[in-house]
Amino acid sequence: MNSGRSFPGSLAEHPEAAVSHPAASRTAQPGPRADAIVGAGLTVRLARQPVLHGLDFTVPAGQITGLLGPSGSGKTTLMRTIVGAQRVSAGTIQVLGLPAGSPALRREVGYVTQSPSVYPDLTVEANVRYFGAMHRKGKTDVAEAIAAVGLESLARRKASDLSGGQVNRVSLACALVARPRLLVLDEPTVGLDPVLRADLWERFRAMAGAGTTLLVSSHVMEEAGRCDSLLLLRNGRLLAHLTPEELSRKGHSSNLEQAFLAIIREQEEYDGGRRPGQDASRSGDGAGMEENRSVR
Numbered sequence: 101m102n103s104g105r106s107f108p109g110s111l112a113e114h115p116e117a118a119v120s121h122p123a124a125s126r127t128a129q130p131g132p133r134a135d136a137i138v139g140a141g142l143t144v145r146l147a148r149q150p151v152l153h154g155l156d157f158t159v160p161a162g163q164i165t166g167l168l169g170p171s172g173s174g175k176t177t178l179m180r181t182i183v184g185a186q187r188v189s190a191g192t193i194q195v196l197g198l199p200a201g202s203p204a205l206r207r208e209v210g211y212v213t214q215s216p217s218v219y220p221d222l223t224v225e226a227n228v229r230y231f232g233a234m235h236r237k238g239k240t241d242v243a244e245a246i247a248a249v250g251l252e253s254l255a256r257r258k259a260s261d262l263s264g265g266q267v268n269r270v271s272l273a274c275a276l277v278a279r280p281r282l283l284v285l286d287e288p289t290v291g292l293d294p295v296l297r298a299d300l301w302e303r304f305r306a307m308a309g310a311g312t313t314l315l316v317s318s319h320v321m322e323e324a325g326r327c328d329s330l331l332l333l334r335n336g337r338l339l340a341h342l343t344p345e346e347l348s349r350k351g352h353s354s355n356l357e358q359a360f361l362a363i364i365r366e367q368e369e370y371d372g373g374r375r376p377g378q379d380a381s382r383s384g385d386g387a388g389m390e391e392n393r394s395v396r
Contacts, residue, residue: 134160134161135159135160136161136162136281136282137157137158137159137182137193137194137196137282137313138158138159138192138193139155139156139157139158139194140156140191140192140193141154141155141156141190141191141192142154142155142156142157142178142181142188142190142191142192142193143155143190143191144174144177144181144186144187144188144189145189146177151174151177151336152174152177152178152181152336153337154190154191155178155191155338156338157331157341158341159313159315159329160313160328160329161313162308162309162311163308163313163314163329164305164308164316164328164329165313165315165316165327165330165331166316166317166318166323166324166326166327166331167179167315167316167317167318167330167331167333168317168318168319168321168324168330168331168332168333168360169332169333169334170334172335173333173334173335174333174336175286175317176213176286177336178333179211179286179315179317181193182195182209182284182315183195183200183201183209183211183284184200184201184209185211188200195282196208196281196282207235207278208280208281208282209280209281209282209284210275210276210278210280210282211284211286212271212274212284212286213271213286214286214287214290216267216270216272218267218271219259220259220260221258221260222258222259223255223256223257223258223259224246224254224256224259224273227273227274228242228246228274228277229242231274231275231277232245232277235278237277237278237279241277241279245274245276246273248273248276248299248300248303249269249270249272249273249276249296249300250299251269251270254266264291265291265292268288268290268291268292269292269296272285272288272300276303279307279312280312281311281312281313282312282313282314282315283307283313283314283315284315285314285315285316285317286317287317287319288300288316301323301326304316305326321356321357321360322356324344324347324360327344328343329341329342329343330342330343330344330347332347332363334364339364339367340363347359347360347363350362350363
């Protein structure tokens with residue numbers, strides 16, 4: 101689900117997006133927390149159909165957390181809920197110590213959606229400068245953000261004259277220039293070549309080292325190994341919250357993609373009422389498991 105124009109710099113330009121929690125209207129200042137994001141029983145329904153099912157999770161501050169799952173697993177819905185662009189049906193979601201969508205968070209949270217939304221009639225530099233101005237960023241900050249995505253030579257070219265992958269990079273630069281405390285990135289490296297992808301991950305690591313919290317969704321399992329921790333989603337349910345090393349160990353494979361698939365198969369066996377590895381013909385004899393049991 102996409103609400104229209106994305107939020108490449110911050111939520112400051114889109115106050116109507118802060119709809120996720122009734123308490124969001126309270127005036128408060130975000131404070132430091134050990135966990136940047138805390139979800140408790142988080143449930144989201146769209147058109148009366150459940151999309152997220154009672155998620156309990158945390159995202160540590162100052163780290164890179166990867167959000168992994170197949171298409172339709174609820175990754176984008178979860179990200180939209182975190183930034184306050186999606187209403188919560190049940191449960192709670194706290195961001196930087198405040199309910200998601202609180203006005204005080206609008207300058208603290210950066211969000212880059214799958215569909216980049218920049219101003220096509222503006223140049224690359226003008227787009228980044230516009231979003232940087234909302235955070236009192238100057239020419240040096242703008243130049244650094246553009247350099248971080250490898251668009252220095254195209255800085256004066258209009259966005260409408262760029263390729264799709266280049267436009268993605270402009271949107272990312274608009275988020276990087278703000279230097280938010282929490283940066284939410286929905287598949288930020290799509291369309292980027294391997295060299296630039298590696299450069300961006302180095303930038304992400306430097307940002308985390310400086311205290312920024314990053315939540316990054318990706319379909320590229322190689323990128324999962326660059327994260328400090330991982331949230332694994334499937335069908336709107338949290339399969340596991342673990343480190344890449346734990347994923348490899350629990351999935352019995354050094355190949356993270358194969359390890360993830362192994363955990364999915366294990367969860368499917370639980371959902372089917374069988375212990376992992378148990379023959380289906382014996383599953384009816386005292387082998388029932390809790391319907392929503394997560395693999396930990």
